Amino acid sequence: MSADPLNSASQPAVEVRRSARRRRTVSAYREGDRTVVMIPARMSTDEERRWVGVMLDKLAAQESKRMLGDAELAERAARLSEQYLGGRARPHSVRWVTNQNTRWGSCTPAEGSIRLSHRLRGMPEYVIDYVLLHELAHLLVPGHGSRFWQLLDAYPRTERARGFLEGVVAADRLPHLPAAREEQDE
The missing domain is CATH 3.30.2010.10 (Metalloproteases ("zincins"), catalytic domain)
Structure with a gap:
């Protein structure tokens, strides 16, 4: 587990969880007021940073598609x-x-x-x-x-x-x- 270096006081918390069993896939979900991003353990810090950004954008797009009233x-x-x-x-x-x-x-x-x-x-x-x-x-x-x-x-x-x-x-x-x-x- 590691904290995402992209976090700031104005952004929601992001927790990156590395898994030795995870080979290629990256996933993310909301857990309370934080976002959990699951990545393969072998991933470099640069890849982690890139994938966290990609997954945050994907989650945001999914949430906004829920058609806010x-x-x-x-x-x-x-x-x-x-x-x-x-x-x-x-x-x-x-x-x-x-x-x-x-x-x-x-x-x-x-x-x-x-x-x-x-x-x-x-x-x-x-x-x-x-x-x-x-x-x-x-x-x-x-x-x-x-x-x-x-x-x-x-x-x-x-x-x-x-x-x-x-x-x-x-x-x-x-x-x-x-x-x-x-x-x-x-």
Whole structure:
């Protein structure tokens, strides 16, 4: 057993368990407030680090696919506000919407309402958390100036989530060639 060196105070605990009987497979599961990652004993520290990241992302994607409802989304927003914004951002409503196809989220500070695009469903948990935090920060700071970005600096996966979303947007803009592939198979 070893503690994951990637852990920080703001991330959930990760426990890596090595097994001599485990030859090739890696698995992970949640155990209370920690994540347990099972790996082969022969694995190097670099391989361990890589596989812990892969498995954390897989678990997050599986959990976010469970389709959080509006109530769970509101609870999540409250936890994120408490953890990263000192509880200062208090939305009156947080909900999924299907009419946002060019934005990931939106916020109306005067009403205290936050809306997240349905397109986020099924994305990794840290991405949804980032978008929620982004909109929560708008309850405190209206624009995208330096004060706004200082608030988001507290979230350790801001850059990673932004990169993920940029990749999704870029992939959507790529020409899709399924017809060309079908023709090649004939």
